[in-house]
Amino acid sequence: MKKLIRDPQTVVHDALAGVAAAHAGLLRVQTDPDYVVRADAPVRGKVGIVSGGGSGHEPLHGGFVGWGMLDAAVPGPVFTSPTPDPILEATKAVDGGAGVLHIVKNYTGDVLNFETAADLAQAEDIAVETVVIDDDVAVKDSLYTAGRRGVAGTVLVEKIAGAAAERGDDLAQVAAIARRVNENVRSMGLALTAPVVPHAGVPSFDISDHEVEIGIGIHGEPGRERIEWEPVDGLVGRLLEPILEDLPFTSSDDVLLLVNGMGATPLLELYIAYDAAASVLRERNIQIARSLVGNFVTSLDMAGASITLLRLDDELKALWDAPVETAALRWGR
Amino acid sequence: MKKLIRDPQTVVHDALAGVAAAHAGLLRVQTDPDYVVRADAPVRGKVGIVSGGGSGHEPLHGGFVGWGMLDAAVPGPVFTSPTPDPILEATKAVDGGAGVLHIVKNYTGDVLNFETAADLAQAEDIAVETVVIDDDVAVKDSLYTAGRRGVAGTVLVEKIAGAAAERGDDLAQVAAIARRVNENVRSMGLALTAPVVPHAGVPSFDISDHEVEIGIGIHGEPGRERIEWEPVDGLVGRLLEPILEDLPFTSSDDVLLLVNGMGATPLLELYIAYDAAASVLRERNIQIARSLVGNFVTSLDMAGASITLLRLDDELKALWDAPVETAALRWGR
Amino acid sequence: MDALGTDWAIDWVRRSAAVVGEHRAELSGLDRAIGDGDHGENLDRGFRAVVAKLDEATPDTPGAVLKLVATTLISTVGGASGPLLGTAYLKAAQAAGDAPALDAAATVALLAAARDGVVTRGKAEPGDKTMIDAWTPAVEAAQQALDGGADAAAVLQAAADAAERGAEATDPLVARKGRASYLGERAVGHRDPGAQSSAYQLRAAADAAAEG
Amino acid sequence: MDALGTDWAIDWVRRSAAVVGEHRAELSGLDRAIGDGDHGENLDRGFRAVVAKLDEATPDTPGAVLKLVATTLISTVGGASGPLLGTAYLKAAQAAGDAPALDAAATVALLAAARDGVVTRGKAEPGDKTMIDAWTPAVEAAQQALDGGADAAAVLQAAADAAERGAEATDPLVARKGRASYLGERAVGHRDPGAQSSAYQLRAAADAAAEG
């Protein structure tokens, strides 16, 4: 295994040291327990927003800490949910008296560890609301299963909830906005290669030179289906159709289209995938009102991409457009 | 070969369609001949800035078209310099009467094709100045060779020259600033894997699971030296030492540190490399005054990274900090 | 030995740590097939921390030992298995209370409390292809052994045997909880890593009682 | 045939296009070893465009044919070889002027002008491991043949032979120009792709004269 690392056991720690040094004006990195927090936290009177989960999805979540987005991010080991302690400490560090929103991707581990942390925070008189993100249409939802995963839609929730908190919404309002985004966002992804987790040293699954995994998650889990490679329009169609049907998105909807890279797929290809997706939406008379193309919610060095559609209303548009200043998403400041 | 593409022959065209759709407010894409131009070009009275080169280095250059940076970008085929025609057309499209700066990476093809375009533009009474970027210390410079390559330092030249043009500097002044950046910037890169050029369909060079190419370019050229993999501090040292010696950078210099990904290396690793580089600079008492970490000048799906140091003075700092609004670099607007 | 004391509890924990360390790669391998490939790493990180804590602390009842295991797993494992197994040990510790030693009935109660803890937190049912599929048959077999007059060591022996069979029985299942649930039919033919690691821990408990 | 007319020039260009198409993969392979792997693609794109243009236009002198080749290569090839070869053909066209046909002396002058054009633009010297290392011996051999009384076809024959030897002679060189110069010693043992493609084009010229 060749990676730009010191030791598989210290990758998260070493990367956090880099994050701290590269973005000193924007954020602070706390260690033991580890979390990333806005330089000016806690912001008095503002709802604090904390997200987190396993590492390996960079820039999620640490790259979204800053003005107008997250107050703190809690990184677990690679692909492993953090424990309650750092979540609790991050929650305390960002509570400015208006309570704290936990944005949690729907994985059993994330949900349980954030749940414990929320209980502990509440025991210390911090109001905590939790919004669980489950935008991945590759997974069948049901009362009897773990339900859908939270994937790239998370970044949209974090941006929009962050803007709501920044404009002064209270905890219930910020949580409601976050839930509204979650209700209106759908994603699905594919992989061309498997990621190599540093401590494993081998690809998370075997895949040949002509196969594609459809409906993958962001932790090197195999997808639901394996197919032969086909040109981009076919592949994008396999992601977009289930997304469109699910909400459903319908003619004359205004949407945000996010084409997200999984880590090792070049921007050149992401723009080609964007073009393929935009063609489908044009045919259906769905308006792309906002766009985002790049690597936002990744899976280490996996090649592949996901497509995310968010149905927008005027308020969501305004919150999306509101200024944001983080390492990985920045405008208006 | 598995890629998110339609056809190896149309990748640039298809990606440009995606770029056009995703960034409609920011830029326009012209086809036949192909170039990307600021939405509001030509800006009357402002020096226009055109860069370009082979495709496959995204976001360079199209991702840097917009307010405060490039007025136009001219993409050639993958890893192949564009011909003079589109360079000429782009030059005409951005001339607002104050002349046009060509920022050219030092490759024989880029230099010759931009040279012809500049001659043709001048024949049409457009003042053109050319600045050739050659920041790559992996290549020995000499009067008798093609000289150093232009690599990741290019993005720093484009940002800073763009800010100078935006504040109203005239053509000679913008060119002088661009040259000053070039004189003070040094880069070097390494590769862990080779890129797969779409029309070739196979990796540009063979490299085993435990080898690293040191001193690579950004076109899948092999590097100057092949070594056994070693942990990040050793690898970063091999890039940073020649950089530091070359200018040379000395104690108490203020620098901008850019850790640039080659396309397939995850951000997690880039931050670890940043940490390794920052440690070396700290030891030498060189101050990191500005930072940039991410994929800016890539080589398709090559895994690897480059390190760039720019010695800053107060004016360069101010121009770096000035607002910029492009697809890939944005702040202050 | 008829009742299981603090030494047993400490021995159990050390044996669990050893067996998890030994099978770390195997457990992560199982998890790679139908999950995210970290289960062995996760538990190994946790049990190493437990052993380090045990080297410092001197818990003086089985309940205190299990409490230490619970809090340490919760604060070091993360993922799904951290809070779930942590809860199992926490509930087991509560069931053990302050008793200096556990007889057969108390041992069964401890196992049942652990299993119930996992169910309460994770909402899995038998057959969902989770660690519950090791714990539930273990509790049932332990109860049967108790009903048949077994001592504490024999109760654990029965539990461990049943847990192993239960883990094996997850092979043909489609998962309804945890990451394996995302795979649908593709999870069939693979063992659930959490069931397997639970079987290892219960075997460690039985061995500690038999040989300790 | 003693003097080379428009038919010869057209035949040359078509043969060049054919040979470049045939050897596309080989040329890109040479370029992959010491450059960026696109030389075959680049020239093939250019010569296809040239042939398409030739199918439409009706240039009526060798000079007009070569001018069409020059402008088309310049506007379709890109990279280093586009402007360099484009300049070679442009200077060759200027040397050919309006003449309806070229005798042996005019043929040598044409080759020399082409070579000088590449040198002027690219600043390479013989031994720098570039296309110059095919063109320079070609010009010299052509001059010698002329001095020995050869006709135009024999001049081209001599040029093509020399260009092939010149291309082969690039194998042991370290490059001082073009992308291969970045490799230092690692370029040794590899043929320069531009020298090889130049030899192919000169062989096409000779064959067109001999067989046309």
Ligand SMILES: Nc1ncnc2c1ncn2[C@@H]1O[C@H](COP(=O)(O)OP(=O)(O)O)[C@@H](O)[C@H]1O
């Ligand atoms: N809801 C649940 N109830 C019971 N056990 C579960 C549940 N979800 C997951 N598990 C268990 O957790 C194991 C996975 O643990 P681990 O790999 O450490 O965590 P993660 O899935 O977060 O990576 C599964 O094999 C399964 O036995």
Ligand SMILES: Nc1ncnc2c1ncn2[C@@H]1O[C@H](COP(=O)(O)OP(=O)(O)O)[C@@H](O)[C@H]1O
């Ligand atoms: N300065 C130069 N003078 C003469 N020929 C050159 C020079 N630089 C490069 N070449 C030729 O160009 C060839 C490479 O062409 P090509 O691969 O098409 O362009 P690029 O190097 O831009 O990818 C080299 O093999 C060499 O023969």
Ligand SMILES: [Mg+2]
């Ligand atoms: Mg995990």
Ligand SMILES: [Mg+2]
């Ligand atoms: Mg090229």
Ligand SMILES: [Mg+2]
């Ligand atoms: Mg797991």
Ligand SMILES: [Mg+2]
């Ligand atoms: Mg080339």
